[in-house]
Amino acid sequence: MASTYKEKLIKEIEETPQEIIPKLYEMMHHLRDELIQKAKMSGKRGSLKGIWKGSLVDEKLFSDAKSSLFPYEGK
Helix, strand or coil: CHHHHHHHHHHHHHCCCHHHHHHHHHHHHHHHHHHHHHHHCCCCCCCCCCCCCCCCCCHHHHHHHHHHHCCCCCC
């Protein structure tokens, strides 16, 4: 089935006006790079270190969140 899509892409390119080809190439190149990059992602998440830097968290909110996640603690 991949060859069918390849043939369709080639046909689309052949039917595209010559003056649009450079822009089409640029778009295809960036799209291909983006898709390949996402496919290569290992599933490892990057560090979230510093994401809360400078944020203030109300102690009551922290306490409520903790008790909702860990209702068995504090009993």
